[in-house]
Amino acid sequence: MSSRTQAEVIVIGAGPSGLTAALYLARYRRDVLVIHDGNSRALRIPKTHNAPGFPEGITGPDLIERMTRHAAEFGARIEEDEVTGLERAGQGFLLTASSERQWESRAVILASGIFLNQVDLPHDLHEQAIEWGVLRYCPVCDGYEHSDARIGIIGCDSDGAAEALFLRQYSEDITLMPLSHPELSAEQQAEMEEAGIVVEMGALTALEPREDRMDVRLEGRDASLSFDVIYPALGSRPRAELAAGLGIALKEEGCVPAGSEKDSGIPGFFAAGDVVEGLDQISVAMGHGALAATKAHNWLREQDRHTLQTQG
Template sequence: MDDCIIIGAGPAGLTAAIYLARCHLSIRLFDSGSSRAAMIPCTRNHAGYPEGIAGKDLLHRMRAQAERYGAVREAVKVTAIEPDGDGFRVRTDHGSYPARTVLLATGVVNHRPEGLLPDVHDPALARGLLRYCPICDGYEVTDTKVGVIGTGEHGMREALFLRGYTSDVTLIAPEAGHRLDAACTRALDEAGIARIDGPCGGWAIEGDRLALDTAQGRMAFDSVYPALGSRIRSHLAIAAGALATGEGCLEVDDHQRTSVPGLFAAGDVVKGLDQISHAMGEAGVAATTIRNLLSERRPIRR
């Protein structure tokens, strides 16, 4: 029986694996290969990398560090977490595994604009023509022409955030028309943010810009931000009995404990700031709590 099974091998899961392996615990890390961090072409706001680092390179370094101390990583997909006595049984597409504790670090999946196919999406993302995180890379679009795909309060807030970096921001409805109340409209007008109706389509990279069709014709931008929300990958914990918000974010206490004893969560799957540094901090808290919990049940080393 493993001391802890970590589900998800992004920054949160890998940080926890490093901590727990260095506590001389038996760790199994399940990696489905779908970490959102792997999509980052280059992050320049992660401390310690002034020239930036690609998401895949950061994950590679973290995996090597975890494995150096004995963490076992397996490329499997988890299908269920089942409480079993004082521990859990984690079922995967390659069998089931018992564990004393479980840490869920499965993150979220960004909603992509409809009709934006991989043959345009992926190279646009790699070139910085398509971006998903204004907090991470708003600096990189300073004084450029930016489009935001979204509407409602969420779209309005993302457009206003980006207005702090450039005066040329356009909010484009993903479908036929905007859904903006008077307060949202007033805030956009006061910030000088243009509003364009959708639907969006005809996505293509044209020169150094990402272009698309709108209700007012074809437009091209230096960078486009989809503000369409995300899907929180919390279903495994919810099915095991963990409480979550209406949006699906897992509810945890100050020590990253879910409502199910022995089941922890860290990173973007938990309500909070979707940032690498924040996910790593939560993972450090969760790992320390897991170590102390296991030590209370049975001394770790004799």
């Protein structure tokens, strides 16, 4: 056969979902290779307070370092590269990277996450604002920490309105601002009013992060508005192009449908974590990873004629 590297299962992604899958597969005594391009969203978390088992919180890089060590401890191989091609090859898969390396595997777990649609700030300042805690993208993760804070939401459409209502649970001081122009229906506008949420009409012209606040400039206002934290509600882009390339029909928002391993018609393909439709959270990603690994393991056993399955 060719000189391509082989593995029984290749996991694309070394975030919470991919590393959980790798740990489970390694402990099922499978030959598992993780390939990642260093872009786990978890690496950007200054400190998470809702990862179960860490009551004092844990930084994203610390969590990923522990999970990497844990999977490697049981034999998972972990390599850095960007997978640019994923195709069927015989009964298995052929993966190609931007470095032109190639790998073959019997099964694949896509755990590639999403890219956030971000506000327009220079990269370093953007990351600094996250570090200072004045820019946040995940109300589910961080809403609790902003109880009674002055909260601004960017994105005056149905997503922004939904986020504003969600955050209203934590604070009475909520302002919804458009990126370019407001797109609320009369009904949504009334709902905002009823909930005591201020709706600004002027387009966003500048964001000025400070250590303790975010100053926001809006068209038609001379003075800037100050918030303790800003939540952009601008959506995301799932990193699902490799699944689409295999012929998997993506959801409207671009993510891989849940249960795609059954419906995709592509035996041996599994997906886990944020790239799959559902709640984008560490604990969910870990659960997906465990499930995908167990399904992949059982699928391989079935191929090898071991028909009695562990449900897990």
